Amino acid sequence: MRKYPLTLLLLYLPLLVFCQATQKPVLHGQHWMAITGKPLAATAGSMIFQQGGNAVDAACAMIAATSTMWDVLSWGGETQALIYNPKTKKVIGINALGVAPTGATPAFYKQKNMQYPPEYGPLSAVTPGTPGGIITMLAEYGTKSLKEVLAPAMELAKGYPIEGQTANSIQEYKKWITQWPYSKQVFFTHPDRARVAPDAGEIFRQQDLLATLQKLVDAEQAALKKGKSRKEALYAAYDRFYKGDIAQEFVRGCQEQGGLITLPDLANWKVHIEEPMMVTYKGIEVYKLSQWTQGPALLQALNILENFDLKGMGYNSTRYIHTVYQAMSMAFADRDFYYGDPYFPPEEPMKGLLSKAYAKERARTINQEQNDTMIGPGDPYPFEGGGKQNPYFNLLKTWGHTAVYKPDEPIHGLDDPFLQTFLSGTTSVEAADAEGWVVSVTPSGGWLPATIAGHTGVGMSQRMQSFVLDEKESPFNVMEPGKHPKVTLTPTLALKDGKPYLSFAVQGGDSQDQNLLQFFLNVVEFGMNVQEAVEAANFNSYQMYSSFGAHERKPGGLTLQQNTPFWTRKELKQLGYKIDYQERTSGPINAIYFDWQHGSFWGGSSNHGEDYGIGW
Template sequence: MRAGPVVGTRTMVVSPHYLASAAGARMLERGGNAFDAAVAVSAALAVVYPHMTGLGGDAFWLTFVPGEGRVRVYNGSGRSGSRVHRGRYAGMEAIPRRGLGAAITVPGMADSWAAVLAEYGRLPLAEVLEPAIRYAADGFPLSSDQHQGTLLAGGALCPEAAAIYMPGGRIPEPGERFRQKELARSLSAIASGGRDAFYKGEIARSIAEGMSRSGGLLTAEDLADHAGEWTEPVCTDYHGLRVYQAPPNSQGFAALETLNILENFDFRSIGHGTYEYYHLIAEAIKLSFRDRDAYLTDPAFSPVPLERLLDKSYAAGLAAAIMPDRAASLASAPTGRDTAYAAVVDGDGNAVSFIQSLYFEFGSGSAPGGTGILLQNRGSFFSLDPGAANTLEPGKRTFHTLMPAIACRDGRPVYLYGTQGGEGQPQTQTLLLTRMLHYGMDAQQAVAEPRFVWGRTWGEPTEALTVESRVPEEVRLRLAAAGHQVRTVRAYDGLAGHAHAIAIDGEGFRSGGTDPRSDGAAIGW
């Protein structure tokens, strides 16, 4: 394991797969900027981490340009189809988690690539997508993470997808050359035809026809009508930092609410890695999740009262309710975990923090139309309860777990950070930020230290506090004595997610940290 961070004097790329980081670095070497590099990383991840992310999924982007002096958000999440409504699931308690019944939201990723490059990029889309196309066509060494993901979720793949990810009925071994010819053709079509090749051209027609043949609900019109949007972030001030997140339908505000609660405690008197540290953060997370679960959805359909939820006096009241020796009882809703976070900073100070996902491993498990594109199952998170804020309706964005983060000091980014892991994202982000800010850890140490995840499951709601075995036994025993339902997992367990971070110091040096639980790499110079 790397002992310290990679430090660059001008540039830094971090991602959960070394080949994706290399694709981004290649764009910077060719004269591209952080935005060209970020899209190259995103596209490469869609190839080399196909169980985590892909063209059939969504993406959220936080951007910073020194000349603008502000953080912006691109919401690259898709809406439910025009024919999708609760009546389609009559007699069911919930939307199926897999299959075409779960593939009910339009993928937003390809649109987000075009939008980010159109706004800020220097290089043409075809050049930016070249590494991803080559990885797909020529193959790459299959990661142990993909192998494990296929062992876990391969049974959920439809025959068309199984033929790609389990060729000949077997799961490829780590290190085998893995090719995705159909995906290479789709990426090549986008490289030559732009975003419309995906949403209005051959790819859209193939997906729509495949959906129609198999009883899916998305149509060619749904794909053609899709558009992401530039919007303003939500933010809070925390110990001299201004911390930015994507607004609803992202869960990012839950991390901000958590920080507002923690601001009422003195971390100078709380040792890192102690019972007090883990207990306090877990309890603050529970309180913010209670609000998140009550309100988060597409604000175009149901308002999210952010002014109240992010009010400092409201947070102070929540902080006063935390008991130092007793865990509150609150179950978390089940969520997916498989996501890919990455970040890029270039020599001009441009910065991109972004995250993308199919939701569960391999998403819906469906890849209709011979495109090689797995469709996400993000829409399965909609509720069938007509009284719920996140109830299923046509043309609606669902409650979304994706949430990249940027923290600024004096108007400049100092931390870019995020993680894989659905329910774990606000939690791990809080661990990363407090470790770097309060305890002086570098980016690599912050992501490598032991972690916990409260809740998060694909099955029933849970109160479990999943803790890595590297957390000292006496700390775990005290957490259990306080009422936490402690579940111990192995050191560096993938259940803790794949986190990555870039820290920029007063000298302008870019320090990159990638998670030892992933196949990632930090590349900077």
């Protein structure tokens, strides 16, 4: 065996490590790509593609499948999507987020001695949005019938081999689920033994949910038999869920268990088809949903970071991590204060927040010598135009003094309650086809331990907890009946030279746009391919407020990957960061890169969790 000097091996070690293959292979496809949070759900998308459906049809099938499989969401949750329409060459936003029900006021929750709405249970439920979101996407942009698209989900509801992750979560949340009779009936498949939850691989059946999905299909098919158009038939199914017998049972089951949702709440709710927000980064158009999500925070961070030579700093160098951390802190402080429901007054100052001039001003104030734990919201109103004045300028002086602030409590691994709440997961869906349709979705809500509404089989959303009850914390996100809460859910599309470039999303609560920002920079600044970029070592900040639970934050908190060099660790500690380490830090990112040179798709699915993709 030939021997080499130790110095030579040490010299080439970084190169050898860099050249190692990714843990998952790049997915390649010419005709279509389907990626989501569960292997069986990705298969559902592939089934629809193989039947001639477009990317919207396949995405809807994957949302339905993941909701049926309780991939940290269910049918009573919410769906938000970005769709690229190749016919108009425009990006469309889908807002299928539920709203606060009748009676959901700050006074109601304060009378119950709550600082925020609860994490779990009927009083955390907004109106369900996913059924309406799926049907609207199909009706407006799909090609298949609801019967065809729901077929995989209905087969799963009849019975599928449940994964260990979901089954173990049912057991973990036993004490919560025990409180809700309809949830017990579904989840406790072995009520007479210590492990009441299903075993991994056990065939898990949901007869009530199957009946609900069948009612939707029946409504569609009955309308078609009456001579209604495809779109009219789809909306007949929509009406049955929100105004018919499904709505009646949902409301009965919700109110029986102490929830607030009424029949008028369901009947009056609607899906919004919106124009998304966009900024350019080095000529690339990056699209996010508007300020009812945290998505514009990524756009704000890109605007700030465009003022720095990130590539010159080096991937995950001390200076790079510090600069990106500070930019994120500024963008997320603005998120925490200024974002809210655009359909309710007051109007959010999004023009100013997304202006390049405002970003340049924010970039100028970054302290390069120390982490600034006192970074707060800026004042975008001078950048709005028209002489607008900040109506909440006085609140800026005291911002950060009302919500939970725990700067000195260390994070103790993935089992830390704060971290579990901060990183609350859901799933993501990415789909693309040869015709040019592209869909990026971050559906969520109704995660375990879900309260199931009566005999619908539908788990109710827990999104109410993302509201605040005091305007001092977030004046644009104070709870009000009929209002959308500000959510963390945030799909992304990027266009280059007028054509799709990247479609990407991730689960993980308040870490989502942190991981997506770094993924994007991995590709654009450091030339990684899509699979390298979804697996690459990211870092996470906890300086922004959590959108869940007690809305805590940990200024200076920083998670690094375990293999971070000791000198980088040392330098970051000298800059004032409180560091913990994890084996994998990318988050479960799913992404598609569009290779226009070769006419193909490159799919990436992180090695972080159960996410999986199929291409053809």
